[in-house]
Amino acid sequence: MIATSVVFSLLSAAAYAQSTVSAVDIAAEQANFEQSLIVPDLLAEFNPTAVLAVTYDGSQATYGQNLTISQVASQPNITVTPESGASGFDSDATFTVAMVDPSYAGADQSAGQTRHWLTNNVKLIGSAAPYSLNYTTEAITAYGGPYPASGDGPHRYTILLLPQPENFTAPAGLDTPGVQISTFDFAEYVSSSGLEQPVAGFYYQVEQGVATVTPSATSAVVTSTLAAAVGATSSSAAASSAAASSAAVSGSSASHAASSKAASSSSHAASASAAATSAVNGASSSFGASLPGALVALVGAGVGIAFAL
Numbered sequence: 001m002i003a004t005s006v007v008f009s010l011l012s013a014a015a016y017a018q019s020t021v022s023a024v025d026i027a028a029e030q031a032n033f034e035q036s037l038i039v040p041d042l043l044a045e046f047n048p049t050a051v052l053a054v055t056y057d058g059s060q061a062t063y064g065q066n067l068t069i070s071q072v073a074s075q076p077n078i079t080v081t082p083e084s085g086a087s088g089f090d091s092d093a094t095f096t097v098a099m100v101d102p103s104y105a106g107a108d109q110s111a112g113q114t115r116h117w118l119t120n121n122v123k124l125i126g127s128a129a130p131y132s133l134n135y136t137t138e139a140i141t142a143y144g145g146p147y148p149a150s151g152d153g154p155h156r157y158t159i160l161l162l163p164q165p166e167n168f169t170a171p172a173g174l175d176t177p178g179v180q181i182s183t184f185d186f187a188e189y190v191s192s193s194g195l196e197q198p199v200a201g202f203y204y205q206v207e208q209g210v211a212t213v214t215p216s217a218t219s220a221v222v223t224s225t226l227a228a229a230v231g232a233t234s235s236s237a238a239a240s241s242a243a244a245s246s247a248a249v250s251g252s253s254a255s256h257a258a259s260s261k262a263a264s265s266s267s268h269a270a271s272a273s274a275a276a277t278s279a280v281n282g283a284s285s286s287f288g289a290s291l292p293g294a295l296v297a298l299v300g301a302g303v304g305i306a307f308a309l
Helices: 002-018 023-035 186-193 223-267 272-308
Strands: 050-056 077-082 095-101 113-125 131-135 155-163 182-184 200-206
Touching: 023 050, 023 200, 023 223, 050 155, 050 200, 095 131, 113 155, 182 186
Parallel strands: none
Antiparallel strands: 050 077, 077 131, 095 113, 095 155, 113 131, 113 182, 155 200
8 A cells, every 4th residue: 555655656746747847947938038028018027937838720839939920820729837836826726818919129118019819717727737728708809810010020929827816807998808909008907907917928929021120139048048047046055055054063063062161160160070970961961952953954954955956
């Protein structure tokens, strides 16, 4: 029975490991939004805890990929994979899915953004990630494929997954299905409706003709650099844990030394035999009391190091 339980636990752990994304995946998602200037053009900040896989007609798109109007004409299939330890991705969770076009990088956002898709009350499907999406109600704005103006540069079509709390209240004009594609203030919509900030996002680009505008400079994301940065952060955390462990051991040694000194001082005020007995007992008692604490701190730090690695 025990062996069966162990095997089941190992299999469950293996399945869980395969159904989560790494810190590097999350860092890449965040970096793509920042280096494409979606942050700050559309979002003031972006701190994802899950990754979206966006597939059009069986072909999975990649961040920033240049796609054609015909390739993205139909609503995509989307799956969600949270990072390890992320919360809020269970069967009780409710989300809003939006696809918004903030135009080309660095474009003036004062007139708002184009809403290409908006649907509330979205649920996750599946007992484990990657989760599919269940659109439980009719879309406020049904999916409408990109069609940027000719010469307007590469538009960044951004798909976002936003947690929808129980007190969510859609603003007037965007509270019933059938609203056509149009411009709106995305940040104001999120704020006024009570939606939380997006926990996952994806974007691709569509362009028509030769650009007559000059987009702001953007840069590509280098995954190897991200891996090194994430590794450095983990190493720093491990070093901090090791330092805490060293301090705990040093504190234990100091306590032992202090106890010995106290015992030595008391020997001058008592008989030689009583002083010797007192010193030995005092030192043993003090060291015995402080050592478990040091060992606990050391073991705790060791767990932290193993996790960071």
